[in-house]
Amino acid sequence: MTDELNLPADRCLVMGGDLTNCLWTSKGGLVFPETLPITGALLARLREWEIWAADFEDFLTKERRAPFDLEGFTTAGLEIARALKAERPDRNIICCDETMWQSQDEPGLTGDDCRYEI
Numbered sequence: 001m002t003d004e005l006n007l008p009a010d011r012c013l014v015m016g017g018d019l020t021n022c023l024w025t026s027k028g029g030l031v032f033p034e035t036l037p038i039t040g041a042l043l044a045r046l047r048e049w050e051i052w053a054a055d056f057e058d059f060l061t062k063e064r065r066a067p068f069d070l071e072g073f074t075t076a077g078l079e080i081a082r083a084l085k086a087e088r089p090d091r092n093i094i095c096c097d098e099t100m101w102q103s104q105d106e107p108g109l110t111g112d113d114c115r116y117e118i
Contacts, residue, residue, distance in 0.1 A: 022050045074098040085118045093118040
């Protein structure tokens with residue numbers, strides 16, 4: 001593990017909020033899991049979570065999408081975010097509630113309403 005991570009000091013990682021890529025900097029830049037100074041086991045969990053995200057057909061209307069366990073995906077993301085925070089307590093980890101984010105039918109709901117710090 002190395003500390004050679006080039007992320008902003010304010011908010012290190014944002015998990016979720018876009019089911020095509022799962023890790024972002026606080027400025028919206030894409031983060032590749034392989035660049036993170038984390039254990040191999042956590043890296044494997046992150047990769048599996050991103051593969052799971054690829055099954056979400058966000059390009060289709062809700063009625064035409066294949067079944068997707070959004071609640072399970074959200075729960076797994078939260079568990080991974082907590083594990084990431086445990087391995088990197090010096091970093092801020094922001095987690096997106098994907099279930100809330102993907103069902104933004106509530107008027108006025110913003111991305112910030114769906115995110116919280118771990």
